[in-house]
Every structure is written in C-alpha cells, then in structure tokens.
Amino acid sequence: MIEFFSIPMLVIVATFFMAGLVKGVTGMGLPTLSMGVLGAFMSPVIAASLLIIPSFVTNVWQLLSGPSLGILIRRLWLMMVCILLGTLAGTWLLTHANTAWTTTALGSALVIYALHGLFARPLSIAAHLEGILSPIIGAITGIISGSTGVFVIPAVPYLQALGLQKDDLIQALGLSFTISTIALAAGLTMGGQFNAGDLTLSTLAIIPALLGMKVGTLIRARISILTFRRWFLIFLGLLGLELISRMIR
Template structure:
C-alpha cells in the first residue's frame, strides 16, 4: 500500500511538474519520467497506478489536438488492438514480479529507449510492411507497457518511421499513449493492483502535470527543442542506470 505522506506528496508534485514540462516541450515523456522517478522511491506497480489519470488526461488532450483522429484510428487500429492485448497480459508481470526485478526491467527500458533515440538513424517503413508489422509492434509495445509502465518502446520509433507529417506524428503518439494508458489501467485493475487510494493520488498528480505542460509550451518557445530533448534523453540514461544497478549496490 502506498500511504500519502508529506515526502510522497512533494515527490508527486515535483515529479509530475517535471514530467509535464518534458511533455510540453517534446510532446511525450510524461509516463517515462514519472515511472523512472517514482520507481526510485516506490514499487513500479504502485507508480504505474498513480500515473494513470495524469497520463490519460494529457494524452487525450494531445490526441484531440489535430483534425485526423478518425483517419489515424482507421490506419492504426490493428496496432492499437494488439497494444491492449499485450498490455493486459504484460501487466501480470508487473504485479507478480519482485519490485527489485521490475525496477531493473524499467531501468533497462529507459536506457534502451534513450540510447535508440540518441544514436539511431532515421528509419522509413515501406507501406507494404505496415499491415503485418503494426500488430507485431503493438503486441511488443503492450507487453513492455504492461511489464514496465513505459509506453514508448517500440511504438515511438515505429510511428516516427511511418511517414506522417510532424503534427500527425504528435497526434498518432497521443493516440498510442491514450490506448496504452487505458489498457494499463485495465490490466492493473484485472490483476487487483489498481486500488481506490491510488485513484486519489493519481487525481492529485493531474494539476502539476497540466501546469508542467503549460510551462513546457513556454519553454519550447525559448530554447532549442533538440537541445532540450538531448538533455532529457541523457537524464533517462542516468535514471535507468540508477534503477538497473540499485539491486547490486
């Protein structure tokens, strides 16, 4: 059980303010930052439950911010369906695995995503491969989401490789993250890991997340998003190393 203390309250406010700031600048990263930071203080399954409402709120906002919702849904529905299936199945791992090992898995996921984003070249997926590749990517993304609470691998690089325009990529990511959030909530609920007191903590986190997004939109106008993104990814590497190496320290 995650009891609300002054220390946890401060951690939640700071975490979701920072996570919202990252999302406001880059269009993504709220659950990744929240899981990484909270995972250093509480169990990953408790952290995943707390991020549900702020993640859903900010991702629905992102998904609805463009005109192509229905077209994106028609194109990406096989991937979204497999995300749901994979997440519900993967959430079982998050619930039953020792928190130390799930924390290590979360750390490795953060490092893998950051390393890919920092060093990989741009990739373009041919249209002919999309019908069978989308369900595979969706299933893998779902299992990773369910097991770690992180939505980005491999959905983000895959969606960025499909030839969408800039605004379409942001909206497609919003769709994917929204589906992942709902599926993660369903998976945690199905396995008895989403409890009433965690809903209260999750609601508490919405306000700093929205404030952070607003601040991020201001910061985006003041600094280079590329520079900010590089710093953010390096921060994820450090956070991932801390989570991964903690059991051995």
C-alpha cells in the same frame, strides 16, 4: 497510502510537474519520466498506479488536438488492438513478478529508449511492410508498457518511421499512449493494484502535470527542443542505469 505533506507526496508533485514540463516541450515523456523518477522511490506497480489519470488526461488532450483521428484509427487499428492485448499481458507481469525484476525491466527500458533517441538514425518503413509490422510492434509495445509503465518502445520510433505529417504523428502518439494508459489501468485493476486511494492521488497529480505542461509550452518557444531533448534523454539513461544497478547491489 501516501500521506499528504509527506516527503513522498512532495516527490510526486515535483515529478509530475517536471514530467508535464517535458511533455509540454517535446510532446511526450510524461509516463516515461514519471515511472523513472518515482521508480527510484517506490515499487514500479505503485508508480504505474499514480500515473494513470495524468497520463490519460494529457494523452486524450493530445489525441483530440489534430484533424485526422478517424484516418489514423483506420490505419493503425490493428496495432492499437495488439497494444491493448499486450499491455494487459504485460501488466500481469508487473503485478505478479518480483519487484527487483520489474525495477530492472523499467531501468532497461529507460536505457534503451535513451540510447535510441541519442544515437539511432531515423528509420523509414516501406508501405507494404506496415500491415506485417504494425501488430508485431503493437504487441511488443504493449508487453513493455504493461510490465514497466513506459509506453514509448518501440511504438515511437515505429510511428516516426511511417512518414506521418507532424500533426498526424503527434495525434498518432496520443492514440498509442491513450490505449496503453487505458489497458494499464484495466490490468492494474484486475490485478488488485489500483484502488480508491491510488485513484485519488492519481487525480490530484493532474494539477502539477497540467501546470508543467503549461510552463513547457512557454519554454518551447524560447529554447532549442533538440538540446532540451538531448539532456532529457541523458537524464533518463542515467536514471535507468541507477535502477539496473539495484539488482547488482
């Protein structure tokens, strides 16, 4: 159990504030940044337990912010089912695998996400391929989400490639992240890694996360989102490399 007013608690508060700020500016990044930073101070399974409630609250908020929820559910339901099942399977790896391997997996996921965001060209998925690719992308996303706590790969680039309108894309991301969070919580609970103490800390983490989101929305109107996102991705990439290097040392 992490004590209040301890250095780990200060790290948690600062991490969720910054993660909320990033989400306020870019519409994503809270679980990714939280797992990356907290993974440098504690095991990935503990970090994943802490992000459950802030991730759920902010993603449901994002999910309910648009007008097309019913349409998106009908279109993406098979992908969501596969994310759910894949996350449950991946969480088993997170709760049973060696901590060094899960830390390396988290670092690798951060590096891949950063490199894709910095250098990959936007993709476009033909409509006739969506029925084939959606369950595959969902399953891969779920396994990565469950085993690392990072929800974005490859769901985010795939959803961006579907040609959704801006508001629909934000809502679709909220749907994907919400399903991932629920499945991660279920998997951690079944693995005995999400208890009352984790729930309390995770609930308290909502406060700095929402404050960060509020600040982020104010910043968004005053800076270039592209510049902010570029430096955010560089930071995540360097953080991922540091986590991977632990396996070598």
